[in-house]
Amino acid sequence: MASARYIISCMSHTVKALLFSLAGLTLVAGTVSIRTVAAAAAQTSTRWTIPANADEEKNPLPTNAATLAGGKKLFAANCQRCHGPAGKGDGPDADPAHAADMDLTNTARAARNLDGTVFYKIWNGRGTPKMPAFSDELTKEQVWAIVAYAQSLRK
């Protein structure tokens, strides 16, 4: 205990301030995770901010009929209102100003939308233009099923 106090007394004011504000943030934020805070920061940018290693994440689910059928159902429930029934970006809640960005069938956009990136986009969403984050509503497995289905629309 004494040594812990010694270590604390040795810390610079900046480090202490940082630790205290982090502790405060944790208390105030409660269930708001650091990841959510980071995602919110990323969402203020005008482009998607995707971590460099996002593409390294591979879909853990097999791309078979059962996965695609599950993904299709989840897509209809969560994505269709904006992206449209066939993923063309023509759902009732679509943002007409970003119709091209919302077209999930565009093969020209496949290279920059590998599975890991699509997962990241769905999990974290973005603010401008608006696409909600689904990390609170769906499990990772559900999102991977949607990824498999969404990627099948591009072929």
Ligand code: HEC
């Ligand atoms: C409220 C409307 C809305 C909902 C709901 C929504 N999206 Fe989006 N989505 C958007 C908008 C707007 C964009 C364009 C953002 C941009 O690229 O700047 C987008 C972009 C995307 C992209 C990137 C496309 C590209 O070529 O870069 C993917 C992938 C995507 N959405 C998948 C999904 C999936 C899957 C779901 C359901 C889990 C979903 N979206 C739900 C509005 C929505």
